[in-house]
Amino acid sequence: MGVENVADLPPLDPAVVLIGTAKGGNVGPPSGLVDIGVSEAAYLFRVALPGIRKNECRVKCDIQRDGKVHIEGIMTGVGLLRNSSTVYHSRVQQLCPPGEFSISFRLPGPVDPRLFSPYFRHDGILEVVVMKGRAPLP
Structure with a gap:
């Protein structure tokens, strides 16, 4: 697909469902934002x-x-910040609070779930490539 054809595609607006602390973290950088x-x-x-x-x-x-x-996990860090051997007690907490979270959304089409490569970047972004699959037969 060439760059010139990208402008012709309709924008994706995936329905993203946030549960647990991902939903409650409304101050600071938002959790659960999705790019596809x-x-x-x-x-x-x-x-x-x-x-x-x-x-x-x-x-x-x-x-x-x-x-x-469907992505789920646990945000850790109960008010303690560590830097090598020093422990800091959090006085201000604007990141997503600790606890369980769940994020769900749908890709634009079928995939082959066996063929995916996840990469957790150092900046807190989970990046995943998954190969397209064939549409199921009716």
Whole structure:
């Protein structure tokens, strides 16, 4: 798909469902914002998960054949911030509060859930490429 054809595509407005602390984190960087990109063979989606560290994350991403994506996990950090050997007690907390969260949305079409590559970036963005699948036969 060439760059000139991208302007002809209708914009995607996925329905995103936030549950738990992802819904309550309304101050600071928002959790659960989703970007979806489309190519001829795959979808790319990025989900904002600020406050989650790559080496401490307990995030599960489930992708179904019909394109439904469900991400769940636990935001850690009960008011303590660590920097090497020093522990700081949080006096101001504007990131998503600690606790369980759930984010669900649907990709524009069917996928092959066996063929996906997740990457948790250092900036708190979960980036996933999943290959398109064939539409189910009626």
